Amino acid sequence: MGYALEIEGLYKSFSKSRFALKDISFSVPxxxxxxxxxxxxxxxxxxxxxxxxxxxIDSGCIKIFGERMAEAKKEINNHIDxxxxxxxxSGNLDxxxxxxxxxxxxxxxxxxxxxxxxxxxxLPKKQKIKSFSRGMAMELSIAVALSHGARLLILDEAxxxxxxxGREDVLxxxxxxxxDQKGAILLSSHITSDIExxxxxxxxxxxxxxxxxxxxxxxxxxxxxxxxxxxxxxxLRLNGVIAYKNQTDYVDVxxxxxxxxxxxxxxxxxxxxxxxxxxxxxxxxxxxxxK
Numbered sequence: 693m694g695y696a697l698e699i700e701g702l703y704k705s706f707s708k709s710r711f712a713l714k715d716i717s718f719s720v721p722x723x724x725x726x727x728x729x730x731x732x733x734x735x736x737x738x739x740x741x742x743x744x745x746x747x748x749i750d751s752g753c754i755k756i757f758g759e760r761m762a763e764a765k766k767e768i769n770n771h772i773d774x775x776x777x778x779x780x781x782s783g784n785l786d787x788x789x790x791x792x793x794x795x796x797x798x799x800x801x802x803x804x805x806x807x808x809x810x811x812x813x814x815l816p817k818k819q820k821i822k823s824f825s826r827g828m829a830m831e832l833s834i835a836v837a838l839s840h841g842a843r844l845l846i847l848d849e850a851x852x853x854x855x856x857x858g859r860e861d862v863l864x865x866x867x868x869x870x871x872d873q874k875g876a877i878l879l880s881s882h883i884t885s886d887i888e889x890x891x892x893x894x895x896x897x898x899x900x901x902x903x904x905x906x907x908x909x910x911x912x913x914x915x916x917x918x919x920x921x922x923x924x925x926x927x928l929r930l931n932g933v934i935a936y937k938n939q940t941d942y943v944d945v946x947x948x949x950x951x952x953x954x955x956x957x958x959x960x961x962x963x964x965x966x967x968x969x970x971x972x973x974x975x976x977x978x979x980x981x982x983k
Contacts, residue, residue, distance in 0.1 A: 695758070715902070932947045
């Protein structure tokens with residue numbers, strides 16, 4: 693299996709701040725989508741900045757298409773694109789004029805593909821971009837990202853401004869890019885239902901650290917939130933306990949071995965959103981001794 697993106701042992705501290713990225717390690721294979729999940733301030737955007745070399749790291753290794761970023765040639769930038777939750781194009785241009793600009797910027801600009809996406813998203817061609825809604829601006833950004841031979845897309849909250857129909861269209865396009873063109877996507881979003889629909893792998897980050905890295909299938913098939921009393925915790929196989937959160941009369945416990953637990957434990961019907969909330973708001977197990 694080849695990897696479009698590999699991050700190993702990434703560390704980054706920030707002056708005048710206690711926050712730091714600590715031992716960030718994960719990879720994104722070709723033909724796949726990795727969901728990058730965490731609260732505001734968890735370190736998602738900082739990690740993406742490190743990947744894009746807009747943020748200098750203290751230590752660690754980042755490889756794009758097998759090449760260390762520190763040694764990569766400029767040509768590599770033609771095969772990466774990033775879409776943030778705000779558009780970065782000149783508002784005085786329209787869709788047609790923008791295509792002429794990018795045909796001179798990118799070596800592999802595909803005008804036909806670009807206008808196919810414009811039509812797919814029903815975007816007006818002669819209307820100034822500054823009059824676009826936030827959702828239209830995101831669709832335009834994604835159309836550009838997919839039209840110049842990029843093999844790695846980094847999307848930071850790129851679906852947050854879209855209505856449900858628009859999000860569905862964009863998700864279908866992203867999934868097709870990953871599957872048909874063997875592209876790779878790192879997708880950060882607070883809308884976990886979007887990630888649940890298309891992601892293959894889920895990477896959860898909290899306070900600058902990766903707290904869980906697993907496939908979506910593994911999470912849905914083997915993980916569960918268990919509701920139990922404090923005195924029942926000793927009956928859990930604690931090597932499968934990932935995180936917990938004390939409630940008023942019981943404890944919610946995230947386990948990775950739901951199919952091995954005694955039948956007496958109540959397994960909640962848990963979505964990725966439920967699991968995310970427990971991971972973010974709860975406590976990591978990490979050898980904690982329950983009382």
